[in-house]
Amino acid sequence: QKEVEQDPGPLSVPEGAIVSLNCTYSNSAFQYFMWYRQYSRKGPELLMYTYSSGNKEDGRFTAQVDKSSKYISLFIRDSQPSDSATYLCAMRTYNQGGKLIFGQGTELSVKP
Amino acid sequence: DAGVTQSPTHLIKTRGQQVTLRCSPKSGHDTVSWYQQALGQGPQFIFQYYEEEERQRGNFPDRFSGHQFPNYSSELNVNALLLGDSALYLCASSQWTSGRGTDTQYFGPGTRLTVL
Numbered sequence: 629q630k631e632v633e634q635d636p637g638p639l640s641v642p643e644g645a646i647v648s649l650n651c652t653y654s655n656s657a658f659q660y661f662m663w664y665r666q667y668s669r670k671g672p673e674l675l676m677y678t679y680s681s682g683n684k685e686d687g688r689f690t691a692q693v694d695k696s697s698k699y700i701s702l703f704i705r706d707s708q709p710s711d712s713a714t715y716l717c718a719m720r721t722y723n724q725g726g727k728l729i730f731g732q733g734t735e736l737s738v739k740p
Numbered sequence: 741d742a743g744v745t746q747s748p749t750h751l752i753k754t755r756g757q758q759v760t761l762r763c764s765p766k767s768g769h770d771t772v773s774w775y776q777q778a779l780g781q782g783p784q785f786i787f788q789y790y791e792e793e794e795r796q797r798g799n800f801p802d803r804f805s806g807h808q809f810p811n812y813s814s815e816l817n818v819n820a821l822l823l824g825d826s827a828l829y830l831c832a833s834s835q836w837t838s839g840r841g842t843d844t845q846y847f848g849p850g851t852r853l854t855v856l
Contacts, residue, residue, distance in 0.1 A: 636780070664847070671744075671830055671847040672783070716782050726773045726834060726845060727796055730782030 631655050634717055634731025643740050647704040651717035651731045654698065658719040658729075661693050663702045666714045666733065675715075676702065707738045742767065744833045744848035752854045753821050761816045761851045765833030771795075772814040773845060774806060775830040783830055789814050790836050818853075826855045 634651045641647055649663075659680055664672035676691040678684045684691045690703040700719075704711055714733040720726075745764045753759050765772055771790045775783035785798035789808035808814045812833075818825055829852075832845035 632782075634782070662844075669828075669852070671849045674844060674846060677844055718782075726771060726788040726832070727785045727798065728773075728775075728783070728832075728845060729785075732780070732782050 629654060631729050632717065632719060632731045635734055636732050638735040638737060640737045640739060641707055643707060643709060643738055645707050645738070647707050647711070647736060647738075649702045649704075649715050649717075649734050649736070651700050651719075652698055653700075653719060653729075655719075655721070655729075656695070656698065657721040659722045660720050661691070661700050662718040662728070663689075663691055664716040664718060666716060668713075672716055709738050709740050712737050744831055744846055746829075746831050746848040746851050748851060749849070750852045750854075752856065754856050755821055755823060757821050757855075758817065758819045759821060759853060761818075761829050761831075761853070762813065763816070763831030763833075763848060764813045765831075766846055769833040769835050769846075770812050771834045771836045772808060772812065773832045773834070774814070774816045775832065775847075776800075777828040777830055777850070779827070786816070821855045823855050826853060828852050 632653045663676040666672045681695045688705045692701045716733045717731040718728040747762045773788040774786040777783040787797040792808045803819045805817045828850040830850045831848045834845045835843045
């Protein structure tokens, strides 16, 4: 079983839709949670960074962490065609240095 | 302010050859991590360098080695290349934080390696 599970999609939505992306994990020691966006043939770009449980909002993006359920989510409001990319969740423990554990990534397509 | 830079952009090698990839971290960062991303997969952690030492290593064979220079830039070397080494190699830079390793990691554009 992988430490981090993420549905690879692809996920296709119309422009303006609310998008929900999710990851589950098995290691209860994970405390730092990140969402990265990766356009085709590019490096991952950090979108959201949260510590422990709770919600964090940044513009059209909201990240949620539920440590009791070992479940994290990223919501995108008013989705745009420019949001079409692969979204990667990543996480790490407090003292495990820089080792990020990534999900497989979800491919999102927003249709005009 | 330049972000993380990597060179070369693309590379084609044949089985058995050796390759060296290079990374310059973001200004103000002192830690470099390397990841391998196979097509359709998330990045896999190879190792991390801080103060010119390998601080942590993922589940990769000894064919993968690295180095960090005094200016914080880093190299990834892969010996005896296999077809399965074909992937996007990503460098991430961050600031070392005592007690918890590093802070947020920022990725470069990657080097796409093809092994024939």
